[in-house]
Amino acid sequence: MRLRNIPRASEVIENSSYVIHDPAKMQGHWRSVFENGRPLHLEVGMGKGQFLLRMSEQNPDINYVGIERYTSVLLRAVEKIQARERGPENLRFLCTDARELQDIFAPGEVSRIYLNFSDPWPKDRHKDRRLVSGRFLERYERILTPGGLVEFKTDNQGLFECALEEARNAGWETVLCTRDLHADEDLMRTNVMTEYEEKFSGKGNPICKMMIRKEKRAQAEPTVIDRA
Numbered sequence: 001m002r003l004r005n006i007p008r009a010s011e012v013i014e015n016s017s018y019v020i021h022d023p024a025k026m027q028g029h030w031r032s033v034f035e036n037g038r039p040l041h042l043e044v045g046m047g048k049g050q051f052l053l054r055m056s057e058q059n060p061d062i063n064y065v066g067i068e069r070y071t072s073v074l075l076r077a078v079e080k081i082q083a084r085e086r087g088p089e090n091l092r093f094l095c096t097d098a099r100e101l102q103d104i105f106a107p108g109e110v111s112r113i114y115l116n117f118s119d120p121w122p123k124d125r126h127k128d129r130r131l132v133s134g135r136f137l138e139r140y141e142r143i144l145t146p147g148g149l150v151e152f153k154t155d156n157q158g159l160f161e162c163a164l165e166e167a168r169n170a171g172w173e174t175v176l177c178t179r180d181l182h183a184d185e186d187l188m189r190t191n192v193m194t195e196y197e198e199k200f201s202g203k204g205n206p207i208c209k210m211m212i213r214k215e216k217r218a219q220a221e222p223t224v225i226d227r228a
């Protein structure tokens with residue numbers, strides 16, 4: 001994503017009630033932010049927020065938090081909400097680096113994590129920066145409920161294979177794996193497109209999706225599907 005310095009970004013973000021400004025104080029208390037105990041889902045690397053805005057409108061019984069490290073990008077998500085007469089009550093944003101996740105959420109506080117079109121960081125020396133790296137999977141495992149899912153979508157096939165391998169090596173179970181999400185009618189019925197997904201699927205790129213979890217659920221097991 002090309003970044004521009006947008007002078008008003010910090011001010012708009014500081015004044016937005018949708019942005020949590022001192023998120024570490026919320027660790028273990030996220031239910032008080034939303035004033036209910038509904039499941040908490042995160043999108044890490046949310047970009048301009050289209051996915052979370054749609055998800056939060058479609059699923060009022062779930063609370064959503066979006067994490068984006070750049071103010072110039074988060075600004076776009078805040079502006080999208082401001083353009084509405086009434087923004088969703090079950091959505092908040094954090095302007096922070098995802099490396100801080102475990103200082104912001106208590107163990108087991110998060111039910112699901114979405115990673116959508118994460119930056120590939122192709123150079124080997126940068127591999128720990130990939131949001132699908134083993135280092136990040138450890139961070140996710142700490143804050144997820146037992147059996148909590150990580151969902152990852154990308155059009156970058158190399159990154160997808162790398163993510164599958166990292167997950168396998170770290171002992172995560174693959175619950176779903178497809179290398180052509182948009183060809184799958186069943187999955188597309190509930191698919192919510194991100195900005196990047198619209199852009200790259202529009203160019204004809206197949207979209208890959210995986211869902212992984214660390215421990216098996218005691219009940220209501222989703223069926224394991226491999227559409228490789």
Ligand SMILES: C[S@@+](CC[C@H](N)C(=O)[O-])C[C@H]1O[C@@H](n2cnc3c(N)ncnc32)[C@H](O)[C@@H]1O
Nearest residue numbers: 045046047068069097098116117119194195196
């Ligand atoms: C390629 S964009 C994808 C945006 C959106 N998820 C989508 O699918 O349209 C990746 C975003 O992740 C953010 N990002 C990357 N690493 C991050 C990190 N460690 N913490 C927070 N945000 C991060 C980037 O700033 C960028 O906005």
